[in-house]
Amino acid sequence: MATGTALCLAISFALDFPVPVIAPVFAVFLLATQNRPLSFKAAAMLALIVMLTTGSGLLLVPLLRHYALAGVMLVGLLLFLAFLYGVRGGNNLVATFLVAGLTMISAAGTADFQVGVTVVGALVKGLLLALLVSALMHGLFPEPASAQPPPAARAVSSGQARRIALRAALVVMPAYLLALTDPTSYMPIIMKSVSLGRQSCTTTARGAARDLIGSTLLGGLLAIIFWFALKLSVHLWMFFLWMLLFGLMVGRRLYGIRMTRYSPGVWVNGLVTMIILLGQSVQDSIAGKDVYAAFAVRMGLFLAVSFYACLMLLVFDRPRSLRWQSDAN
Numbered sequence: 001m002a003t004g005t006a007l008c009l010a011i012s013f014a015l016d017f018p019v020p021v022i023a024p025v026f027a028v029f030l031l032a033t034q035n036r037p038l039s040f041k042a043a044a045m046l047a048l049i050v051m052l053t054t055g056s057g058l059l060l061v062p063l064l065r066h067y068a069l070a071g072v073m074l075v076g077l078l079l080f081l082a083f084l085y086g087v088r089g090g091n092n093l094v095a096t097f098l099v100a101g102l103t104m105i106s107a108a109g110t111a112d113f114q115v116g117v118t119v120v121g122a123l124v125k126g127l128l129l130a131l132l133v134s135a136l137m138h139g140l141f142p143e144p145a146s147a148q149p150p151p152a153a154r155a156v157s158s159g160q161a162r163r164i165a166l167r168a169a170l171v172v173m174p175a176y177l178l179a180l181t182d183p184t185s186y187m188p189i190i191m192k193s194v195s196l197g198r199q200s201c202t203t204t205a206r207g208a209a210r211d212l213i214g215s216t217l218l219g220g221l222l223a224i225i226f227w228f229a230l231k232l233s234v235h236l237w238m239f240f241l242w243m244l245l246f247g248l249m250v251g252r253r254l255y256g257i258r259m260t261r262y263s264p265g266v267w268v269n270g271l272v273t274m275i276i277l278l279g280q281s282v283q284d285s286i287a288g289k290d291v292y293a294a295f296a297v298r299m300g301l302f303l304a305v306s307f308y309a310c311l312m313l314l315v316f317d318r319p320r321s322l323r324w325q326s327d328a329n
Contacts, residue, residue, distance in 0.1 A: 001031040001254070002244050002250075002251050003137060003140075003247070004027045005028050005031065005243060005247050008027040008129055009237075009239065010098050010237075010243070011023070012024065014159060017125055018122040018125075019119065020279055021276050023127075023129040024243075025126075025195075027129075028272055029081075029163060030130055030134045030277070031134055032254060033268075034134075035092065035143050036275040037086075037135050043317060044092070045094065049097055049101075052098075053097065053100075053102060054105060055292070056101075057120070059175050061109035062118075074296070075106060078102055078168040079102065079168075079197075080169040081165075082095050083168040083169055083188065083197065083201065085098075086198075088161050097127065099194050100194045103179070103190050103194065104119050104187060104191070105123070106175060107179040107186075108184075111182070111288060115184065119187075128306075160320055164201055168197040170312050171200050171308070171309040171312050172190075173303075174193075175192070176193070184302075188247050189302070191276050192276060193309075196269070199215070199269050200212070200313060210266070211262075211265055212309050212313070213306045213307065216269075216270075216273055217278075218266065218275060219269070219272070219273020219274040220299050222273075222274040223278045223281070224295075226274065227278060250267050250271045273302065277295065277299065277302070
């Protein structure tokens with residue numbers, strides 16, 4: 001996981017991808033959640049999903065421009081259906097890519113259709129690179145023959161699945177609406193909200209603050225340490241080596257080599273948050289922007305989105321807990 005993420009990060013910046021953080025983020029999701037390489041059928045399905053996502057995202061652009069309310073409601077419905085597919089036992093990676101594509105492409109296209117096309121290219125390049133690196137990593141570091149496949153998703157009732165999917169869609173929607181005002185500036189917020197929406201599907205209200213807000217703070221802290229470490233020697237190979245080191249540090253806790261009280265979701269989303277924040281800071285530095293001011297604003301928005309996601313968990317889980325208390329009485 002650490003080697004694949006670092007390799008995707010280095011290649012993305014070396015080849016000057018339009019949104020270079022997409023490939024390493026996808027690599028984290030692929031390598032941290034799968035202990036076996038994707039089959040040809042699964043990889044082909046992901047490619048098909050990307051094509052459908054990019055096409056549907058671009059088709060939503062005219063609707064969002066001329067009938068904004070109807071367009072936003074349709075995006076919300078599609079997000080709900082995508083999360084519902086994942087909650088009901090579908091491929092979570094497919095659901096994540098579908099949500100990311102719908103939101104990022106349609107938001108970018110409302111500002112400029114060419115920007116939307118650029119985001120399409122960034123998503124396709126990022127996913128293809130992540131798939132190739134994932135296959136390479138499983139070849140270089142094969143799993144033991146005794147390794148068990150990931151456990152099947154916990155079965156949930158139809159009503160509970162709809163509630164979880166609606167909650168996840170509501171987590172993503174505010175960041176999406178914010179991005180519609182300035183897609184180029186708020187694209188990282190969409191990526192963070194997609195990660196939070198994915199995490200909210202497996203997090204309970206009891207651990208919401210620790211998992212959602214804690215992973216955001218962890219990612220911010222790691223990004224700050226990484227930034228000052230990188231300043232010691234600004235070079236692409238040092239970028240790769242530092243990412244490898246930080247990936248190994250997180251991976252030890254993610255895979256239980258060093259036991260912690262935090263769930264794997266905290267470490268995965270903390271690593272994703274670090275990559276998004278760090279990648280944007282590097283791009284700000286290249287563009288000559290004030291890196292520290294931009295980081296402070298971005299981190300504040302990330303925390304606001306995390307607090308909102310935590311609030312959604314508390315709101316949606318409260319009626320159920322009250323009902324259980326009334327039944328017990």
